[in-house]
Structure formats: C-alpha cells, structure tokens
Amino acid sequence: MNDRMMQAVLYDRYGGPDVLYVGRVPRPEPAPGEVLVKVRAFSVNGGEMAARSGRLRLLLGRRFPKRVGLDLTGEVVAAGTGVTGLTAGDRVWGVLGRTSGFGSAAEYVTVPAERVGRLPGGLDPVEAAALPVATTAVTALRDKAGLRPGERLLVRGAAGGVGSAAVQLGRAYGAEVTALARAANLDFVRDLGAHEAVDHRGVRPAELGRFDVVLDTVGTDLRTFRHLLRPGGRMVGIAFDLGRPLASLGYIAGSTVHGRGRVRFFSGDPRRADFDALARHVAEGALRPAVDTVFPSLEETAAAHRALEAGGVRGKYVVRVA
Template identity: 50%
Template sequence: MMRAVEYDRYGDAGQLSVRTVPKPQPKRGEVLVRVHGSSVNPVDAKIRSGGIRMMSGRKFPKRTGMDFAGEVEAVGPGVADVALGQRVWGFLSDVSGRTGAAADYITVRTSALSEAPTTLDLVTAGALPSVGVTALRALRDVVRLQPGEDLLVVGGSGGVGSIAIQLGQVMGAKVTAVASAANAAFCRELGATRVIDYAARGGPSGEFDVILDTYGGSLGAYRRLLRRRGRMMTTSIDGMTFALLSALSPGPRVRQMMARSRRADLAALAESVDQGKIRPVVERIYPLESLGEAHHAVETGHARGKKLIAVVSD
C-alpha cells in the first residue's frame, strides 16, 4: 500500500485528501518510481476545479500532480535502459487524473523520463520537469529564439516564466519580463534586463521579436508589441481560444503548446542544470499532507517560482 492524494468531485482545494491506496506495479516498458519530490502547476489546480472537465472527464476518484523526481524501485518486462536505484525525473502528461505524482509511487513509461540532474537533491528536482521542458521547447523549437533578439516573457516570476528568463539569457536574447512590482527585483536576478509592471497604467510598451506568454490574458495587446515577422506563443490553457482565433485575424499567429514528457528534452534540461545554466526556483516546500494549501496558494497568490511538494525527505 501507499499514500496518494485523491479527490471525488471537482471543486476547491478542500476536495483533496491523502488516502491509502494499492501500490502500482509496472507494466511492459514501465518502471516503478518512488517519488521524492513533486510540485503544483496552475494546470493541476485548473483540472481539480473542473476548469477543463471536457478534457479531464467525469470519472472519479482522480489523482493530481504532474512533476516527479525520485528513484527507480522496480522495472517492468522489456525494460533494459533504466536501472534499479537510478535517479530519474519527468512529468505526467495525462490530464484525466488516473494517476498522479502526488503519491509515494507512480509507474512511468521509460520514454517519458530521464536521469535526474546530479547537482540537485530529488525533492528540489521535482520543481522543474514540466516548466523546464515547456520553456525549453517553447523557445528552442516553437518560436526559435535567436541570439540578440528581444524577448518578452509575460508572467516572468511564475514557474515557466522564471525558467524562460534564464533560458532566454543563456540563448543570447535581451530579456524583458512582465510581472508584479513586488517581483521585479526577482526577475532581474534571473536575468531580465527590464521588468514591466503588469498593473502599470497604459499597459506594456516596446517592440519585441519574440513574446512568450505564460498567463493567457491581454494577448491582443501583447501581440501588438511584436515587430514585423515577430513570433508569439502562449503556454496557458486560458490563451487557447485567442491562439486559435489569431490565425483568422491580421497579424502574426499566436502559437500554443502543451509539452510532453520526452527523454531527450528532459536529458537536455538536466544537462543545463548540471552546467549551472538554469536553476529551479522554489517559493515554498509543502509536505504531501498540505497539498491542498499549495493548490490554494497557486490559485490566489502572485507566483514566485514553484510550490514544491516533499513526498519524502532527502
């Protein structure tokens, strides 16, 4: 048996509870991971609240949590490329809630994980997989950020945004962040050369080659800041409708992407961490029993990095 956080209906963070459930067994091509660290992403709270129930469905109980870092405890049939005891990390892409990383153990396909960074403990590493891969793929593969370009990161103090600022600087861009006034110094510490207060009168100003939005609001206003042949994308589910409609209106199309957990991307992310190019940003660490409190904080506060869940103590 093991602990796992579950809920029986959509609603507020009070629906979450730690329960004793059967320990899963790895199937062919899977491994059993003992989870050390996980984290809370805005999409976790949106799924739990029922905000995307057309995708997550109505089958309960559901579990929660995408990110994981931990140790391989067992391997399923046909697994030859992952060893017992190996330190691994990744994230779960399934929004249905059939499985969740806020648990003592999870089963994962070997193609959806990689070796974890050697320079991070496994609790801290749990803050990074989904936001790190999202930022990496967004800048490298979707908007194809080039050295010397002007990059605007909307939501610069959040999970994806805090990594995007760091990656943008590493890739040679000039980074401007949009964040609250309280988080301006924090964004500069990460590598932003300019910070725009999202609440400033008159809205943002400037011209940019690339805009990465992580918030999903005011996308039309931000799109007007693009230079000719500029590129823009949003990682927010709330920006999905605008991204679709942008293909039908004058101006650059706004792309959208939801990252998948793939070994090559996770390995590249781990290498960047071990080389000191990027680091996870952890605002607070919660025990598994306080996951509901972490969900509530994600929904109501100004983000500064990630809310980390310590499933075990490293």
C-alpha cells in the first residue's frame, strides 16, 4: 500500500448514516505547530450528525467530500517545527480545533499540538476515546458556572457523552447532582454518582425544584429550564435547538442582557491545559470513561452514527481504527 495514502471516512452528499463510506485520501503532513497522530480510536458526537445530515449546510457549504470525527486517541508519529513537549511515540488524546473541522475518523490526522495532551498511563486508548469530550464538562462546571461544594446541580441529558462526565465531575466538585435522563438510563447515571436520577419524560420541569447550576446538553426548552434557577443561579448550555436554530440562538443572546439568570452558551475548544486537568481527574478517580459500545473498525462508523441517532446512548459510542 502506498504509504502516502490512508483510509478515512468520507461523504459526498448530505443525508443519513448510509452516505458514509471509507475512502482513500492523501496522508497529511504536520505543519509548523502541528503533530501527526496515528489514530487508535475516536468517538461519535452529536455535532457530526447535524453536519452530515445537512442541518448545518448554510455554514458548511456544498464542497465535497467531507469528513467526520472530532476527537481522538492515538500515538504521535511526527511533530512539525516549533512543537515542544510532544515527541514521536507519545500516547495522546485530543480534539480537533474549531478551524480544523472534522476529520479524526481516519488512520492519521494532523492536530495543532496545543489541542492534544498526554494520555494518562494505564488508561486503555480505546476506552479513553470516550473522554476528550469531558473537557467540555470541566469547562462548563468549573469555569463557566463556577460550581461550588454544596450547590444543587441539574444535568440535562445526563446519560450522554458530556452529561455522563458532568454527573461524575459534579459529584467530585461536591455538588448535589440531579440527573435527567431516559427511564432506561436512570440506574446508569446513579452508578456515575447522581444523587437523584429522574426520567425526563415522567416529570414536569417545575416539579424538579430550584437549582444553583443547570447544565443543558439538549438545547430545547431553554426558557423553561432557566426558570428553575435560584437567585444567583447559573445556566450553561452547550447545544441549541437545531429545529429552531435562529430562535434558539436569539434567546441565548437575549438572555445575556435581559432578566435574571444568564444562559452561558459555549462550544468546547480545549487546549493542552484542559487535557492535563482531565488527566488529573482520571488519576484521582473522579472520572472514568463511560463507553456504551466499541465499534471495531472504520467501516462501522455508519453503524455508530445510526446508533447515536436512534437515542438511548449510555456515555459514548467509540470507533476503533483497526
């Protein structure tokens, strides 16, 4: 096989999971400040579903083929000029930057060196692929919300990738954690550390009481959940309503200047320091990978997308790069 080529997951048109296929593309070379990583595994994220289906076509355009894959674990193969602290052979985990787009569903990928960190020793690299997204939970709770011991935290979408990490971290930060999830996943989120697990379909939000912090990973009904905040409460959102994107984003923007309880919305953009913090949480036993299913090869990426769209995930779907 030509070592200048590699396999990657691609799609040539917007649509369902069946548009995904494994094709051959040129193997990238690291630019200054980048590392070339041989990918061991990656997880499937909701943003990729929106991109692949065409719901973000106004942003992404119609230039094909397009790629999938946002996060990764693997080994550094080569480093571009100016890279410090990482050398060939280092085991790493990371997330592609906002300007890089998708592309970690491949045999190799180039990543800005500041977007990866060393993988903690003893952590299986395939299971670890469920954790890079946990940097979003760290930023949401520690930095955006300033969660304090003894506060009451509501995690909406608690069984998903960010939500499952937030439940664990909320408990580690000393909060009283209420997890909203499907009925079938209540035992799962309790096992992660939730003090209270509630079926989101079986309760009205007003019945949940008041909270100091609400972490929303769903994006719908933001106004309703914002009203659950206590005085001085903080709501952090990492998703918006894809069915009504303009209205949803407009509400988020308006909440920053009107009314009590601002909605702090952000998109995860982790740096090496965030991965170092993640490694410390793992070493302390405060955070562990939550893997629903490992799909065995790149060819199974469409099956992983299909499973995530079906709903009911417990943690993350991870794809191994054989």
